[in-house]
Amino acid sequence: MKCAVNLQQEIIDQFWRGNEELELPPLDPLRIKNATLVQPSNGAINFNLQFRDFDFLGYRDTQITDVVGWPEDYDGTKAELEIKAPRFTLIGPYRINGKLLLLDIKGSGTSNVTLENVLGRMKFKLKKIVRDNVEYAEVEKLKLNINISRMHMHFDQLFNGDKQMEEYGHQFINENSKLVFEDIKPSAMKTFGQIWQDILNHILSRIPYRSFFNV
Secondary structure (H helix, E strand, C coil), X not given: CCCHHHHHHHHHHHHCCCECCCCECCCCCEEEEEEEEEECCCCCEEEEEEEEEEXXXXXXXXXXXXXXXXXXXXXXXXXXXXXXXEEEEEEEEEEEEEEECCEEEEEEEEEEEEEEEEEEEEEEEEEEEEECCEEEEEEEEEEEEEECCEEEEEECCXXXXXXXXXXXXXXXXXXXXXXXXXXXXXXXXXXXXHHHHHHHHHHHCCCCHHHHCCC
């Protein structure tokens, strides 16, 4: 097998635009149907943030820095990928409800949530799938953990269009972005983890697993 790190990097570099022959859709941006980020209600800021029909950007610029697993005999085996990226971004329609200090937050419109200087590691299992006597792999139970330098959030029509309150809300959230991120991290890891599992399975479901090996 090729160097596992180089192989995974080649997959990103080759397939982020999609591939018509493999019927692989573009992976950057990748359209996601829905997702939710939740901040618990025990802090100064708490909210339920819902996205729908939004785009994930950042796959194309992701670098693979370490790979564990991916053996030739892979059914049910554990594997890991370590990644770094300048940013991950979610862009699209949103709806938010919650509180900022003593103020009610409500709004819906277009949003941009960007994580900067991402360092992450994902752990998952590789399941063997056989179609027409050809073996493929499927990623399941992916768990993602990432650290960032900062997070930026922008929501059109926050506070239902009150510009003064919208400016104050954005300033407060972004000045405290690392604290906010730590609070929403469990739901953020679930959201971004599902995105990465979908990306990996888009690719692995179309490329026979054995083609990764020089046998």
